Amino acid sequence: MxxxxxxxxxxxxxxxxxxxxxxxxxxxxxxxxxxxxxxxxxxxxxxxxxxxxxxxxxxxxxxxxxxxxxxxxxxxxxxxxxxxxxxxAHLAPPSAGNVSRHVPARVHRLVGQLAGNPTAVFAADWTLVSWNPMWSEAIGDPRTYGWGEQNLLAGMFRPDGVRGRAPIAAWPVRSWAGDEVEEEDLVADLRVTAAAHPHDTRLAAFVDRMLRDSPRFARLWSNGTARTHVGDRKTVEHPRVGDLDLDLDVVMAAGTDLRIVTYTAAAGTTDAEKMDTLRAACPEPGRGPAHAMSGPDGPS
CATH class of the missing domain: 1.10.260.40 (lambda repressor-like DNA-binding domains)
Incomplete structure (x- = not known):
């Protein structure tokens, strides 16, 4: 044949x-x-x-x-x-350069279509780049998270080693799979990014700091697991509307390695009703990402 x-x-x-x-x-x-x-x-x-x-x-x-x-x-x-x-040609594609934090206009437009749901854009190394108003309503303003380098993994694996009930975001957001599984999934995803960007000195320095500062990160990094994170089931312990059980989906923006992260509630549930309450309080719900991290790590 x-x-x-x-x-x-x-x-x-x-x-x-x-x-x-x-x-x-x-x-x-x-x-x-x-x-x-x-x-x-x-x-x-x-x-x-x-x-x-x-x-x-x-x-x-x-x-x-x-x-x-x-x-x-x-x-x-x-x-x-x-x-x-x-x-x-049965060849490995060439390695990419530095992890991009640039959000193309088409990605902004795509996120704009998701204005009714909490949505954020992360770079491939899980640096938070931008987010929409519903993200701030549901998960809290990311500028209050206290993540080192605006990076999710830096917020998850803090140098003091404390996680437990300490919230990663503005308030607790719990994975149904458990902290250990969530941490392993994100470290495995970062490993994929590190392999795709072997010459990114900023990423290499970030991984080195994480290995030095977090024994938990170092243990997970050493197991060699590599896979792309595609989603989770979360409980958001919201201070105004109470617990929200939401699906988290991670979508790769075509032609980029950006991660579009969005939370949704199942239709006809009390969680959907609580999301409606948050939407009613959300300013300018029809617009795209309203905020972006400033400085050299922000979008260009």
């Missing part, structure tokens, strides 16, 4: 969508396709035309990382597309 030529399919599809003019080439002449000819792509990538033909046809199946990098650059691929091309 023939193996699907995923690399060749992707390569041809992206070649045919690239505008010659955008690549600095003349768009005139008799063109059967709107995009680049094979010889044009070969010239832009510094490869032979024959090799590009063999890659598209699946007769050459083991391109090097240098070849894939050159093709991705010539095709003007987005990072997610570049990574897909690497995987199609």
């Amino acid at each position: 023939a193996t699907t030529n995923h690399f060749g399919i992707a390569l041809r599809g992206w070649r045919e969508r690239v505008s010659p003019r955008d690549s600095g080439l003349e768009a005139g002449g008799d063109r059967r396709i709107p995009g680049l000819r094979r010889e044009e792509l070969a010239g832009l990538a510094g490869l032979s035309v024959d090799y590009v033909v063999r890659l598209e046809q699946g007769r050459a199946r083991n391109p090097s990382a240098q070849v894939v990098t050159a093709l991705a650059r010539a095709l003007r691929l987005e990072p997610s597309e570049r990574d897909h091309l690497f995987r199609c």
Whole structure:
């Protein structure tokens, strides 16, 4: 049974969508396709035309990382597309640079659509970047949390080692799975980020401080578990409306490694009614993220 030529399919599809003019080439002449000819792509990538033909046809199946990098650059691929091309070549995608704290306009718009629910944006290292008014109503103003470097893990693993009933946020937010499971999930997620950003000196220094200051963090870090945190079930001990049982979902914003974190209540429950009470007290509920962390760690 023939193996699907995923690399060749992707390569041809992206070649045919690239505008010659955008690549600095003349768009005139008799063109059967709107995009680049094979010889044009070969010239832009510094490869032979024959090799590009063999890659598209699946007769050459083991391109090097240098070849894939050159093709991705010539095709003007987005990072997610570049990574897909690497995987199609059975290669690991190149490591990313520093963890980004930039929140694109489309992510702001997406969070704006979630204005009725407590929603916040975290960087991949769990630095809090921005949040909407409902987050402040339900979880408290993050500027009162006292997290070192505005980072969730720094708030969870404080140097004094105290967790117990001490709230991480403005008031207690309890995981139904228990503190230990929640901590392990977030440390495992941070490990994924650290592996993806091996050259981020700020992230490396943060991990070093956590290892030095928190034996609990060091123990969990040493077990080697790595997985992306996708959600939880929480009880928020709210000072005005009482306990709220909420689902927490973590969504990766496409094309970024930002974490969009949102709390929701099941419809028709007393928790949903309490959320309605909070929405009524929430200023400007139709707007997007109303607050952002300031300084070098804030969004740009």
